[in-house]
Amino acid sequence: MPLRRRQLLRLAGAAALAAPTRRFAYAxxxxxxxxxxxxxxxxxxxxxxxxxxIGQWLSEHLNQPFVVESRTGAGGNIATQAxxxxxxxxxxxxxxxxxxxxxxxxYEKLDFDFIRDITPIAGxxxxxxxxxVNPAFPAATLGEFIAYAKANPGKVNIASPGIGTPxxxxxxxxxxxxxxxxxxxxxxxxxAVWPDLFSGQVQAFIITVSTAIGFIRAGKxxxxxxxxxxxxxxxxxxxxxxxxxxKARITDLGGDTEPMPSAQFKNFIADETKKWAxxxxxxxxxxx
Numbered sequence: 001m002p003l004r005r006r007q008l009l010r011l012a013g014a015a016a017l018a019a020p021t022r023r024f025a026y027a028x029x030x031x032x033x034x035x036x037x038x039x040x041x042x043x044x045x046x047x048x049x050x051x052x053x054i055g056q057w058l059s060e061h062l063n064q065p066f067v068v069e070s071r072t073g074a075g076g077n078i079a080t081q082a083x084x085x086x087x088x089x090x091x092x093x094x095x096x097x098x099x100x101x102x103x104x105x106x107y108e109k110l111d112f113d114f115i116r117d118i119t120p121i122a123g124x125x126x127x128x129x130x131x132x133v134n135p136a137f138p139a140a141t142l143g144e145f146i147a148y149a150k151a152n153p154g155k156v157n158i159a160s161p162g163i164g165t166p167x168x169x170x171x172x173x174x175x176x177x178x179x180x181x182x183x184x185x186x187x188x189x190x191x192a193v194w195p196d197l198f199s200g201q202v203q204a205f206i207i208t209v210s211t212a213i214g215f216i217r218a219g220k221x222x223x224x225x226x227x228x229x230x231x232x233x234x235x236x237x238x239x240x241x242x243x244x245x246x247k248a249r250i251t252d253l254g255g256d257t258e259p260m261p262s263a264q265f266k267n268f269i270a271d272e273t274k275k276w277a278x279x280x281x282x283x284x285x286x287x288x
Contacts, residue, residue: 017054017121018096020088030090031064039095040079042072046210046253050125051095057246068095075103075164075287077110084112094118098166101272105280106164107287120269125250129170129227130212133204134197135219142225145204146178153181158204159197161190163285167206169276170227172283174206197221210254 017037035058039051048070055066071079076099086092096118104114112118131142139145149156160167163186171184185202187193190211196202198220205212206227215221 018094018118021119034065037068037093038079040076084117102276105277131225132221132223134200149180157202158182159185159193159202169279
């Protein structure tokens, strides 16, 4: 299967907002109190920062606090479960990323059906991933990387920040499409990868551009390819993403704003879930 450069460039962690589905309540005067935005990746992560940016904008324009709350663990499933179990009144929102689509296949037993139990509100940002190598690695382009990997099967170590992350399945997608034998090394978060990448213990790493941009600019790594209430919220988020100041902040994070109305966003989630199901099944990865 041929690998086009643009396909790798568009491997991304999409950050978006959603809400519990059941009996969604409608109110003309929404919101009348504080709204929680629950996210599952923790402080300092790019989705967390994006949630705070959009939450601040919504707070200012809807005149109620939108407070970001972290519920980390189980690949984001703890955060999702907390929102699924909340009242469907628009006052508990979920920041979702590509991992949520991956988890639908990766985890055999979940207490929720992501497509059924979560109502998409609006896409917010697509965060491109980048494939990078240690500067001493003998490849300066994606084509050269693939050629080297084919000539040296099983000898290129490539890192991800954990099993089941978009970066991990991005690696599996690269292996599938390019027909290369890469050795995947899973770490517990991106911070642990950098020393091994700098020393050459691992030769390659896939992570979001926003996480890697400082090291890329410093020359420490070489990039090869850069991979009603609902209506009210959806409209305001789409309008907010056109705000030059908010747009500039997201651009500074290395992302591109990608506003999607609720209906379009729902189709996007379904497509993402199907796409990543194929990759997870190909990789053989499972989490009990």
